[in-house]
Amino acid sequence: MQCYTELAPPTAVTHAVNLHFLSPKANNLVVAKSSLLQIFETKSTITEVATDGGDAGEHASPNLDTEVADVPLERTENTAKLVLVAEYPLAGNVLSLARVKTLNTKSRAESLLVAFRDAKLSLVEWDPETFSLNTISIHYYENPDVPGAPWSPDLKDTHNFLTADPASRCAALKFGAHNLAILPIRQHGLTEDDFDSDLDVEQDERPNGVNGATAGDTQKPPYLPSFVLPLTQLDPALTHPVHLAFLHEYREPTFGIVAASQATAPALLPERKDILTYTVFTLDLEQKASTTLLSVSGLPYDISKVVPLPRPIGGALLLGGNEIIHVSQAGKAIGVAVNEFAKVSSAFPLTDQSELALKLEGCSVELLSEETGDVLIILDDGQILTLTFTLDGRIVSGMALQPVSRENGGHILKCRASCLVNLGRGRIFVGSEDADSVMMGWATKSGGQYTRKRSQDEAAEDGDSSLEDEDEIDDVEDDLYNDTAPAIKKITAAQAEATPLGTYLFRIHDVLPSIAPIRDVIVNPTADARRIGSAKSPMEMDILVSSGRGRAGGVTTLNRDLSPVDLAQSTLESARGLWAVHARKQAPTGLVTDIGQDTEANLSSDVDYDQYMVVCRLGPGGSEETVVYEVNGSEVQETSKGELQREDASTINIGTLAKGTRVVQVMSTEIRTYDFGELGLPNGSRDRANFVYLRTQHGSNLACGG
Amino acid sequence: MDQILPVEDEDGETEVHIISSSFSDPYLLILCDDSSVKLFQATDSGEIEEVECNAISSAKWLSASLFQPSFGSEVYAFLLTPEGGLQVSYCCGMMPGVSLMNLQIFSLLQLEEASYSAAGLGFLPPLLTEDFSARRATGKAAITEILAAELGDATSKSPHLIVRTFVVPFIFTLTSLQGAYLHR
Numbered sequence: 035m036q037c038y039t040e041l042a043p044p045t046a047v048t049h050a051v052n053l054h055f056l057s058p059k060a061n062n063l064v065v066a067k068s069s070l071l072q073i074f075e076t077k078s079t080i081t082e083v084a085t086d087g088g089d090a091g092e093h094a095s096p097n098l099d100t101e102v103a104d105v106p107l108e109r110t111e112n113t114a115k116l117v118l119v120a121e122y123p124l125a126g127n128v129l130s131l132a133r134v135k136t137l138n139t140k141s142r143a144e145s146l147l148v149a150f151r152d153a154k155l156s157l158v159e160w161d162p163e164t165f166s167l168n169t170i171s172i173h174y175y176e177n178p179d180v181p182g183a184p185w186s187p188d189l190k191d192t193h194n195f196l197t198a199d200p201a202s203r204c205a206a207l208k209f210g211a212h213n214l215a216i217l218p219i220r221q222h223g224l225t226e227d228d229f230d231s232d233l234d235v236e237q238d239e240r241p242n243g244v245n246g247a248t249a250g251d252t253q254k255p256p257y258l259p260s261f262v263l264p265l266t267q268l269d270p271a272l273t274h275p276v277h278l279a280f281l282h283e284y285r286e287p288t289f290g291i292v293a294a295s296q297a298t299a300p301a302l303l304p305e306r307k308d309i310l311t312y313t314v315f316t317l318d319l320e321q322k323a324s325t326t327l328l329s330v331s332g333l334p335y336d337i338s339k340v341v342p343l344p345r346p347i348g349g350a351l352l353l354g355g356n357e358i359i360h361v362s363q364a365g366k367a368i369g370v371a372v373n374e375f376a377k378v379s380s381a382f383p384l385t386d387q388s389e390l391a392l393k394l395e396g397c398s399v400e401l402l403s404e405e406t407g408d409v410l411i412i413l414d415d416g417q418i419l420t421l422t423f424t425l426d427g428r429i430v431s432g433m434a435l436q437p438v439s440r441e442n443g444g445h446i447l448k449c450r451a452s453c454l455v456n457l458g459r460g461r462i463f464v465g466s467e468d469a470d471s472v473m474m475g476w477a478t479k480s481g482g483q484y485t486r487k488r489s490q491d492e493a494a495e496d497g498d499s500s501l502e503d504e505d506e507i508d509d510v511e512d513d514l515y516n517d518t519a520p521a522i523k524k525i526t527a528a529q530a531e532a533t534p535l536g537t538y539l540f541r542i543h544d545v546l547p548s549i550a551p552i553r554d555v556i557v558n559p560t561a562d563a564r565r566i567g568s569a570k571s572p573m574e575m576d577i578l579v580s581s582g583r584g585r586a587g588g589v590t591t592l593n594r595d596l597s598p599v600d601l602a603q604s605t606l607e608s609a610r611g612l613w614a615v616h617a618r619k620q621a622p623t624g625l626v627t628d629i630g631q632d633t634e635a636n637l638s639s640d641v642d643y644d645q646y647m648v649v650c651r652l653g654p655g656g657s658e659e660t661v662v663y664e665v666n667g668s669e670v671q672e673t674s675k676g677e678l679q680r681e682d683a684s685t686i687n688i689g690t691l692a693k694g695t696r697v698v699q700v701m702s703t704e705i706r707t708y709d710f711g712e713l714g715l716p717n718g719s720r721d722r723a724n725f726v727y728l729r730t731q732h733g734s735n736l737a738c739g740g
Numbered sequence: 741m742d743q744i745l746p747v748e749d750e751d752g753e754t755e756v757h758i759i760s761s762s763f764s765d766p767y768l769l770i771l772c773d774d775s776s777v778k779l780f781q782a783t784d785s786g787e788i789e790e791v792e793c794n795a796i797s798s799a800k801w802l803s804a805s806l807f808q809p810s811f812g813s814e815v816y817a818f819l820l821t822p823e824g825g826l827q828v829s830y831c832c833g834m835m836p837g838v839s840l841m842n843l844q845i846f847s848l849l850q851l852e853e854a855s856y857s858a859a860g861l862g863f864l865p866p867l868l869t870e871d872f873s874a875r876r877a878t879g880k881a882a883i884t885e886i887l888a889a890e891l892g893d894a895t896s897k898s899p900h901l902i903v904r905t906f907v908v909p910f911i912f913t914l915t916s917l918q919g920a921y922l923h924r
Contacts (some may be wrong), residue, residue: 165867342793686758688762691788692766692783692788693766700768700770703746704741704744705743706744
């Protein structure tokens with residue numbers, strides 16, 4: 035039995051996926067932090083560009099033809115922020131997340147497929163009416179009754195993962211030693227048996243909802259019955275699969291798998307050298323049959339991941355610890371070795387870039403730019419690289435790895451990424467289990483000027499327009515022969531060569547703080563003498579944890595409560611209520627009295643602000659009275675200025691009306707209004723300090739500055 | 741310049757005390773101890789005038805709050821009837837209470853009719869919608885005060901309704917005028 039309470043929720047991001055979840059046009063990022071699921075929206079704000087030493091002194095004079103040369107040029111840029119919409123603690127650890135497009139969801143948007151440890155799937159959608167997640171179905175593949183071989187590993191020990199077809203025709207969960215659970219997703223009128231019924235349902239849907247037109251739809255789940263396919267049925271040699279993923283741009287669901295008939299082992303390199311084979315299979319879901327499309331053998335022993343690439347490059351990237359290999363749709367394989375060990379451990383033909391001396395273990399890969407097909411790689415220590423391809427027509431003839439320099443933001447990440455998601459429009463979310471997760475933005479630099487990846491219109495419609503790759507996926511379904519000749523011609527003409535070094539700039543937009551991994555914890559008494567101590571616990575304890583790894587390592591303090599720091603304290607006895615009055619002088623007669631809306635006028639220097647504090651307290655005679663104090667900086671002084679009702683006045687509330695020019699004193703039997711001028715002082719304090727007033731139980735007041 | 745606005749009962753006989761007030765420039769809403777509500781509006785010249793509204797003044801209310809969302813220029817009045825419902829009127833007004841404790845929301849521009857009315861706020865359901873039927877005999881929480889405000893930071897804010905009971909406050913997040921859901 036375990037009895038515990040959670041002190042802090044999980045903060046390490048383990049998985050993330052980008053999809054239209056809340057509505058068909060919303061651009062949502064769903065983040066899984068082990069057992070916590072969070073749904074974010076992105077929002078664009080305008081911030082000033084942080085000027086570094088090199089840019090200081092940039093003036094407006096080169097751009098403006100005026101004599102005013104001393105105006106410093108301030109550049110503003112669009113910064114994206116992540117806004118949390120909802121979060122749900124899940125009853126289990128998330129293994130993988132995948133985005134699927136299903137029919138007839140409540141929000142008319144996409145659904146999320148969540149794989150849990152050890153082999154469970156859950157299909158969820160967003161319900162806009164109840165503003166919460168709705169589980170469509172749960173699929174369970176952990177069957178303890180099926181007797182496996184006594185030496186086969188337990189489900190919890192095998193590498194289980196989920197992969198979904200980019201065109202959402204099916205999803206596959208690899209679990210166990212070599213089992214694949216395939217969940218076909220119902221398509222719009224695609225399968226023959228459902229063709230007629232789909233037609234009827236569609237006809238009912240559109241005219242009216244009288245007879246419950248969606249009744250037929252809701253009875254049909256958005257998926258077809260799933261089945262478990264042992265990989266050895268596809269090919270008896272697939273007894274030790276390493277990784278698989280569904281590929282882009284195929285008419286039928288097609289996946290590429292890296293496997294061998296024996297386990298790879300670095301210690302057995304002399305015996306088992308280059309035994310891995312990459313095979314591409316096409317699945318026919320109705321017939322439950324498969325076809326082998328191509329096969330590449332002799333891959334190096336350390337290939338651990340298959341990353342499918344969309345247009346214009348296509349095919350898949352095979353990642354290893356010492357090399358990266360690209361296999362095109364036609365089956366042509368080219369590779370690049372990034373350190374000296376690649377040549378030693380493998381005989382596979384590779385281009386030599388071993389002067390880079392990189393370690394690709396623990397790296398994450400994601401498509402960077404849809405136009406050029408460049409790929410972003412983040413290494414184990416957080417270094418950013420780009421992988422660029424040289425195209426010869428539609429054929430990939432070469433690849434090159436380019437580290438991003440420090441000036442271009444190549445070292446802004448502190449630790450490796452656990453997940454990389456391209457959010458479109460020049461933004462990438464980097465989730466990390468060892469450091470803060472960040473949302474990075476990238477831009478291309480061409481001709482010395484910074485060109486925006488997005489146009490200004492796009493910045494205005496943040497979250498409204500659909501992703502570009504959505505169009506690509508739709509095109510795959512509609513296009514009969516995958517004939518994208520016009521688009522490819524444009525690409526080959528412009529992008530036949532590899533992207534030059536130093537083209538990309540990276541910048542951090544937003545951060546999701548993380549205190550993971552926590553390696554050690556100590557409990558520490560509060561050391562700050564300025565803290566407002568409470569009578570109950572004279573010794574307050576904080577928790578100190580060591581968090582982060584590598585360059586992101588540090589010490590984090592976890593406090594139980596908010597601890598305001600006492601800046602100044604003054605005692606006002608028997609005070610019952612306290613209000614701050616912030617009134618503005620009415621515009622002089624003759625001027626247009628639109629001062630409330632005119633923000634420029636509000637900011638002008640001759641708009642006077644006064645700082646008064648009105649306190650209602652129990653007076654000496656036993657009746658309540660009101661006292662006015664003037665606030666100067668952190669000093670509070672009683673003043674007799676102003677004609678507020680003081681004697682025998684029990685003030686309920688004080689506020690301002692008429693755009694801040696009238697002060698209203700609400701008392702228990704009447705309401706009085708005062709003009710600003712009557713409060714007395716023509717020149718008030720111009721400092722607009724922010725104060726927080728606290729009233730303790732014994733009636734004394736504390737002012738804390740902010 | 742200086743105005744004194746007396747607060748009296750309609751007959752002018754009994755003295756009425758103000759319990760609470762809520763400001764939202766240019767409106768002022770006060771709640772008196774006889775459960776009536778008065779609405780005042782500041783004109784351009786700086787004078788405060790009472791706004792007549794039968795829907796509001798004829799009903800009894802337990803708590804009232806003015807609210808101006810940052811996304812719109814209209815001011816809303818959130819009114820709570822004594823039996824426990826919440827009525828939101830566009831106008832600062834309150835809607836005449838029905839038998840259940842109602843939340844009614846009035847838009848200040850349309851004081852005659854509530855823009856939104858949700859019964860059963862007293863039950864504090866997880867999702868507050870306009871058509872609420874008390875299914876279970878769950879105890880009604882004694883609501884003492886409601887407050888509508890926007891919570892958030894510089895990047896994003898959203899309107900919330902804070903409901904105060906004797907034990908613990910509950911916060912509802914308003915998604916739209918059709919429904920609100922409860923967040924604790």
